[in-house]
Amino acid sequence: MNCSCCSEKTYEECCKPFHTGEKHAPTAEALMRSRFSAFSIPNGKYLMETTSPSKRQFHNTKDLQEWGEINEWTKLEIVDKPSMNKVEFKAHYTDEDGQNQIHHELSLFKMIQNRWYYVSGEFLD
Numbered sequence: 667m668n669c670s671c672c673s674e675k676t677y678e679e680c681c682k683p684f685h686t687g688e689k690h691a692p693t694a695e696a697l698m699r700s701r702f703s704a705f706s707i708p709n710g711k712y713l714m715e716t717t718s719p720s721k722r723q724f725h726n727t728k729d730l731q732e733w734g735e736i737n738e739w740t741k742l743e744i745v746d747k748p749s750m751n752k753v754e755f756k757a758h759y760t761d762e763d764g765q766n767q768i769h770h771e772l773s774l775f776k777m778i779q780n781r782w783y784y785v786s787g788e789f790l791d
Contacts, residue, residue, distance in 0.1 A: 670706040671699035672742045685712050690782070694775035695744060697782040698753045702742040705757075708734020718776055718783040736762045751775045754790070 669680035681703040683689040684696070691697035697716060704712040710731025717725055741758040748754065757769040771787040 669699075669703055670739060670742075671703040673699060677703070685709055690780075691716075692782075694751050694773075694782055695747060695753050697775060697784065698744070698755060698773060699742060701784060702739065702755075702757055705730075705734040705737070706739035710734060716782075716784055718778070718785045721785060737767075745770075748772075751777070 667677055669675055669677040669682075671681055673680050681700040684691050684700040685704060685707070691700050701713060701716060704710075704716075708731055710727040710729075713730040713734075714722065714725060714727040738760040739757065740760060743756040743758070744753065745756060746754040752772060752774055754772045755770075757771075759767050759769065761767050768791070770790040772790055773787040774785045775782050776785050777783075
């Protein structure tokens with residue numbers, strides 16, 4: 667099965683090692699891809715664990731899990747990588763009403779103790 671992050675690799679050789687904790691994402695883009703894949707599975711626990719510790723009070727595992735469950739995540743498009751810690755992407759999904767949606771965001775990531783974390787995102791469009 668191809669990984670849902672659209673890397674053209676299998677899930678086992680792409681995002682699964684990050685989701686299981688076997689490895690940590692080596693780049694901000696790899697973390698972005700693994701988080702998209704975690705929404706599609708869904709894996710709210712991984713999404714919470716990869717959110718910057720300083721930002722976790724603004725999120726909770728249950729809501730992240732539900733956001734993954736109620737939508738069908740269909741495609742991830744990396745638009746730009748303006749710097750080592752920023753990734754612009756479009757996450758395509760079908761919402762609970764059957765409407766096609768695009769979540770367009772410029773995400774900020776931060777490396778803390780040799781591990782990448784999602785910090786925040788600026789919605790675009």
